[in-house]
Amino acid sequence: MHAEPVTEPEYDVPDEGPALTCPYCSRPLQTKELLTYHVGLAHDDVCSDDEHEAFEEAREDEEFDLFTFHAKAAVSVFLVYFMFVFLYGLVWSG
Template identity: 35%
Template sequence: MTDQSTTDESERGHAEAAFAVDDDAERCPYCGRPFASEHLHALHLGEEHPDALTEAEAERYAAADDRESDELFKFHIKVLAVLTLIAFVFLYSYTFVWT
């Protein structure tokens, strides 16, 4: 059991050492994890510590979650457009080039 815990600790230490974190980075008040932006910090709080949120943190999480949903929707639309374009190119090339 000690081998596993030692391995876990060394992996965590190695992962933390691989990334430099600004001293002024926003940190989670519950677990101390640093975040590059307020948006990521709010998402972390809502996902990892939902029972401990204050009202202000819950509002920031709801706004960040809405923004994340909007960005994901835009990404899906872009992927759909690219897939449609690829299908059109294959259909066009099959219809007019290979026949």
């Protein structure tokens, strides 16, 4: 009987780990967008003008998406409401 070769477990961070780290607090972030948001939110007072601008642009995109989503939702609610009123009117007039 002979002992199994013991291999040291690897704790090295694999290459596909977070490629980006916050330049201010070294926090790992998965994507450039997350980094932009993180810097804009957490380091607003110390980040560069470029970083602040990137954050504002990213946030405006998000707000625009939210606006179109709300607009679509409002139109949908209106159409459903209109349909109900129309059907209700048909029932009562018939």
